[in-house]
Amino acid sequence: AQSVTQPDIHITVSEGASLELRCNYSYGATPYLFWYVQSPGQGLQLLLKYFSGDTLVQGIKGFEAEFKRSQSSFNLRKPSVHWSDAAEYFCAVGRGGGGNKLTFGTGTQLKVEL
Amino acid sequence: EAGVAQSPRYKIIEKRQSVAFWCNPISGHATLYWYQQILGQGPKLLIQFQNNGVVDDSQLPKDRFSAERLKGVDSTLKIQPAKLEDSAVYLCASSLAGLAGANTGELFFGEGSRLTVL
Numbered sequence: 001a002q003s004v005t006q007p008d009i010h011i012t013v014s015e016g017a018s019l020e021l022r023c024n025y026s027y028g029a030t031p032y033l034f035w036y037v038q039s040p041g042q043g044l045q046l047l048l049k050y051f052s053g054d055t056l057v058q059g060i061k062g063f064e065a066e067f068k069r070s071q072s073s074f075n076l077r078k079p080s081v082h083w084s085d086a087a088e089y090f091c092a093v094g095r096g097g098g099g100n101k102l103t104f105g106t107g108t109q110l111k112v113e114l
Numbered sequence: 115e116a117g118v119a120q121s122p123r124y125k126i127i128e129k130r131q132s133v134a135f136w137c138n139p140i141s142g143h144a145t146l147y148w149y150q151q152i153l154g155q156g157p158k159l160l161i162q163f164q165n166n167g168v169v170d171d172s173q174l175p176k177d178r179f180s181a182e183r184l185k186g187v188d189s190t191l192k193i194q195p196a197k198l199e200d201s202a203v204y205l206c207a208s209s210l211a212g213l214a215g216a217n218t219g220e221l222f223f224g225e226g227s228r229l230t231v232l
Contacts, residue, residue, distance in 0.1 A: 036223075099211070100218075
């Protein structure tokens with residue numbers, strides 16, 4: 001069975017500081033990996049995705065993530081956090097393709113201090 | 115391009131009452147999903163449709179929850195009777211058909227319907 005672990009429930013960073021959110025997955029085949037962001041009262045918006053090729057992927061809003069197969073990880077990073085990045089971040093894993101089924105982690109709540 | 119539409123955005127009911135949520139996916143998306151997101155948790159899949167057929171409803175509490183997608187487009191999720199633990203955000207999502215590869219299976223989400231059961 002596929003699963004995702006996000007070990008950090010809450011993270012607080014100062015504006016302008018760097019950010020890394022951790023994600024570990026369990027999947028029996030080649031994983032398709034995603035990071036979504038959810039602002040209060042909103043649905044989930046895709047930040048970035050990985051399915052093959054370069055293990056460092058770029059996303060929207062200046063985010064990037066690195067796929068490390070040996071560590072079963074897909075950590076999300078941003079060099080300099082903005083106050084508007086405060087939100088909840090979800091990592092997800094699936095098999096890709098039509099009819100894909102995504103399994104989500106429990107999320108990391110990011111707070112940004114001004 | 116229009117996104118996934120959901121209604122109502124908010125609903126407050128008392129336990130044992132019934133409620134229905136509606137979802138209209140992105141045009142051309144064959145797969146439609148209903149997820150339940152309880153406060154402080156990640157989204158959990160309730161049911162997945164491919165066109166108008168059910169692909170996976172293993173996590174759907176069938177004694178009280180039902181869902182349909184009669185014409186392979188929009189969908190309705192119903193809860194009857196509601197329990198306190200059904201308080202959650204119900205997220206609808208859709209995705210394209212096609213083989214894995216360039217089709218990463220990305221899900222596109224609506225804004226959700228927040229249910230409060232008193």
